[in-house]
Amino acid sequence: MSSIVGIDLGTTNSLVAYVNSEGRPEIIINERGSRLTPSVAFFKSEQEVLVGEMARSQSLLQAERTVAHIKRQMGSNYEVKINERGYSPVEISALILRKLKQYAEKNTGEQVTEAVVTVPAYFNDNQRQATFMAGELAGIKILKLLNEPTAAALAYAAELKREEKILVLDIGGGTFDITIMEYQSGICRVLATGGSTSLGGVDFDQRLVEHILSTFEQQTGIGLAGDPVALQQVLIQAEKAKVDLSTVNECSMLIPYISMGPAGPVHLNHLLERPSFNHLCNDLFAEIKELIEQTLQRADLPADWVEAIVLAGGASRMPGFLEKVQEMFPDALIKAHINPDEVVVLGAALQAGMLSGQVQDVELHDVTSHTLGLEDDQGHFVPIIEANTPYPVVKSRLFTTVEDNIQEVIIHIVQKDEMSDETEKDLISLGKFHLAGIRQAKGGEPNIDVSFEIDRNGILKVSAIDIDTGIMNEIHISEMGFGTENSFYARRGSSLRVL
Numbered sequence: 149m150s151s152i153v154g155i156d157l158g159t160t161n162s163l164v165a166y167v168n169s170e171g172r173p174e175i176i177i178n179e180r181g182s183r184l185t186p187s188v189a190f191f192k193s194e195q196e197v198l199v200g201e202m203a204r205s206q207s208l209l210q211a212e213r214t215v216a217h218i219k220r221q222m223g224s225n226y227e228v229k230i231n232e233r234g235y236s237p238v239e240i241s242a243l244i245l246r247k248l249k250q251y252a253e254k255n256t257g258e259q260v261t262e263a264v265v266t267v268p269a270y271f272n273d274n275q276r277q278a279t280f281m282a283g284e285l286a287g288i289k290i291l292k293l294l295n296e297p298t299a300a301a302l303a304y305a306a307e308l309k310r311e312e313k314i315l316v317l318d319i320g321g322g323t324f325d326i327t328i329m330e331y332q333s334g335i336c337r338v339l340a341t342g343g344s345t346s347l348g349g350v351d352f353d354q355r356l357v358e359h360i361l362s363t364f365e366q367q368t369g370i371g372l373a374g375d376p377v378a379l380q381q382v383l384i385q386a387e388k389a390k391v392d393l394s395t396v397n398e399c400s401m402l403i404p405y406i407s408m409g410p411a412g413p414v415h416l417n418h419l420l421e422r423p424s425f426n427h428l429c430n431d432l433f434a435e436i437k438e439l440i441e442q443t444l445q446r447a448d449l450p451a452d453w454v455e456a457i458v459l460a461g462g463a464s465r466m467p468g469f470l471e472k473v474q475e476m477f478p479d480a481l482i483k484a485h486i487n488p489d490e491v492v493v494l495g496a497a498l499q500a501g502m503l504s505g506q507v508q509d510v511e512l513h514d515v516t517s518h519t520l521g522l523e524d525d526q527g528h529f530v531p532i533i534e535a536n537t538p539y540p541v542v543k544s545r546l547f548t549t550v551e552d553n554i555q556e557v558i559i560h561i562v563q564k565d566e567m568s569d570e571t572e573k574d575l576i577s578l579g580k581f582h583l584a585g586i587r588q589a590k591g592g593e594p595n596i597d598v599s600f601e602i603d604r605n606g607i608l609k610v611s612a613i614d615i616d617t618g619i620m621n622e623i624h625i626s627e628m629g630f631g632t633e634n635s636f637y638a639r640r641g642s643s644l645r646v647l
Contacts, residue, residue, distance in 0.1 A: 151258055151260060151261070151262060152166075152262045152263060152500040153165065153166045153248075153249075153252045153262075153263045153497065153500055154166065154263065154264045154265075154294075154493055154494075154496025154497035154498070154500045155245065155263050155264070155265045155496060156266050156299075156492045156496060157219065157244065157265055157266065157279065158187055158320055158321060158492075159217050159321035159348060159349075160186065160217070160321030160322070160349065160350070160462070161186055162184075162185050162186075162244055162248060163175055163183060163489075163492075163493035164176045164185075164248040164251055164252050164493065165496065165497035166252065166256065166497055166501075167501030167504070167506045167507055171501070171506055171507060173303075173498050173501070174497070175490060175494070175497075176252050176256075177255070178200055178201065178251050179201075179251075180200075182201065183490065184489060185199075185200040185201070185244075185248065185251070186200050186201060186204040187217070187219065188200065188214060188216045189203050189214070189215045189243050190202070190204075190207070190210065191214075191215075191231065192206075192213070197243055199243050199246075199247040200247055204216070208377065208380050208381060208384065209377065211380050212376070215228050215230075215235070215240050217321065217322055217350055218237045218240040218241060219237075219241070219321075219322055219323070220322045220323075220345070222238075222241065222275045222278040222282075223237075223271075223272065223275035223276075223277070223278045224237065224274075237278060237282075238281045238285060239285065241279070241282035242285035243286075245265075245282055245283060245288055246286040249286060249287065261289055262288065262289045262290075262291050263288050263289070263291065263500065264290070264291060264292045264294050264497075264500045264503065265279060265283060265288075265290050265293055266293075266294050266295070266492050266495075266496050267293050267294070267295065267296065268295070268296055268318075268323040268343065269295040269296060269297050269318075269325045269341040269343065269514075269517055270323070270325055270341060270343040270344065270345055271345065271517070271606075272345075272563055272576065273578055273606070273607065273608045274578060275345070276293055276607055277607065279293060280293070280605075280607070291500075292499060292503065293605040293606060294495070294496055295325070295338075295514055296460065297316035297317075297325045297326070297327035297329075297341070297458075298316075298327065298329070298495070298512060298514055299491075299492045299493075299494075299495030299496050299499065300316050300318055300458050300460040300491045300495055301314060301316050301327070301329060301336055302336065302495035302510060303491045303494040303498065304458055304486065304491075305334075305336065305498075305510045308456075309331070311330075311332045311333075312330070312331045312332075312455055313330055313453055313454055313455040314328070314329050314330070314331055314454070314455070315327070315328055315440075315454045315456070315457045315458070315477070316457075316460065317440070317457060317458070317459055317460070317464065318343075318460035319348060319460075319461040319463040319464050319469065320348050320461035320462065320463060321348050321349045321461075321462070321463070322345075322346075322350055323344065323345050323346075323347070323348050324343045324344050324347040324348055324436065325342075325343040326342040326440055327340075327342075328340045328341075328443060328444070328449065328454075334511060335510070335511040335513065336510060336513065337513040337538075338513060338515045338538075339447050339449075339515070339536070340447035340449075340515065340536045341443070341517045341535075342440070342443030342446065342517075343439055343443070344435075347432070347435060347439075348461075348463060349461070349463035351432055352390055352429050352432060353383065353386050353387045353390055355425075355428045355429050355432070356386035356389060356390060356425065356428065357379075357382055357383055357386045359428055360382055360416070360418055361373055361379075361382065364418070368407075368409060369409075370407050370409060375407065378407060381403050381406060382403065382406075382416070385401045385403060389425075390425070390466070391465075393420065393422045393425050393466075393467075394466055394467060396422075397422045398421040398422065399419075399420055400417065400419050400420070401416065401417070401418045401419075401420060402415070402417050403415065403416040422467065425468075426467075426468040433468050433472050441476075446535070446536065447536070451476055451477055452477075452479065454477050454480045455480060456480060456481045456483055457473060457477060457480050457482045457483065458483050458491075459473075459482065459484045459488050460488050460491045460492055461488055461489070461492075465488060470482075498510075499512075514538070514539060515535075515538050515539065516534075516535055516537045516539055516541075516602060516606065517535060517536075518535055518563045518564060518565060519533065519563070520533045520562075520563050520564075520578075520602075520608060521533070521561075521562055521563075522545075522547070522561060522562060522598060522644065523560040523562050524547075524645050524646060525550045525644060525645050529562055529564060530646055531564070532544070532545050532598070532600045533602065537602075539604065540601075540602060540603050540604050541601070541602050542599060542601045543600050544597050544598060544599035544600065545646065546595055546596070546597055547596045547644040547645060548591070548592050548593065548594055548595065548596060548644070548645055549589075549592065549593070549594050549596070549644070550644070550645050552589075552590050552591050553588045553589070554586070554588070554591075555586060555588060556582055556583065556584040556585075556586065557586060557612075557644055558582055558644075559580065559581055559644065560577065561577070561578040561580070561608075561610050562575050562576065562577055562578065563576045564576075578608070581610070581621060581622075583596065583612045583613075583614065583619065583621045584619070584621075585614070585617065586616075586619060587616040592645075594616060596612055596614055596644065597612065597613050597615055598611070599611045599612070599613075610622060
């Protein structure tokens, strides 16, 4: 077998797979015999951390020691406090990756040190760097970060037509990715990406939770929001109800002895119907539609361009989601016979097999999801690499100084969210560095070339050179912890102007 595995590090569940001796991708089961491993960590003590099924089973009674949905915080300065110690999203993700590594080693009997790991196509540079760091902390060398929709398309590549125009919709627990691509004779070429890293199945769960809590309080006068154990029970049952409503029109949620009232124990018994669930989530479905339309507009393509739709992510099973997709693309063929929970990891395993030489290559051409550039001396955004540029790529622009006789300039690297309004609030700081020792001259005379390079994993490296002196500096964008206080406004401060 290949010593390189494919990993889908998901918001709700994670999976690991490899290419077997027959050249087929095979998903590795966990200690419970399940292919899905919950992306949950439970801190039993500082020395013992449970991950997966056993961790999720503890979430009801010990929620304060349980961490879930950490993927949504990747690339931020978010911190989980357990026993007075803070844990970063990178550290929590590393625990999950380490557990998947153990499953792979036990299943194959070989040491696993290398992997292809999937990330949402709309992950920014900070989030991608955080994923790399989590792999390193887990003892895994990530050979390639593969965009999740591209992985899903790769899983279907063997059955795609000679030429096909494809829309990949990947809605998992915490993220929604949209990718428009063309497949032609063994080449997958991405044309545009879009989506949201803060929209997914957990948002639909939350709508049910809010509805149930409100209804229960109206009926009994008891508020459950302040009761962690009761709230966790409602959350677990809401997720199950969402899944049930994908196959039946109604289901009952029953939680006995959820609270105590003046007359004694109170039970929660609530009937949920699919039409009412869809109504509760109307704005979420509307957001999904809007994101798809925006992505098509960015690619300058009409809806009828799409010939086939590949679905990925467990939330793609929701009838309301499918109805919205069919309404938008009535003539497109929907490919959904591969389990949507598993399609991404199967594609990751195939990519791992390509790297190890076990699987014939399918050529992949991916694109950047965000526009990358610099802040100038006036605080304005100067683009260098536009969104939807194929990578790997190198692009540069010439800048100059503003003040006379300065010896050092500050270079502030910024990213723009293409799916939002073009305002400063949609700009994210990726980092700063200094270029010292430049030629002293009047403002506007020096020539400083700033170069942006994106590698095959979508990771950014920025370098700057004073053309007159040959002085050079560069930065790999690996600075972590860009929260609200590290927003564009808080971090602004550049001393360059475009020539």
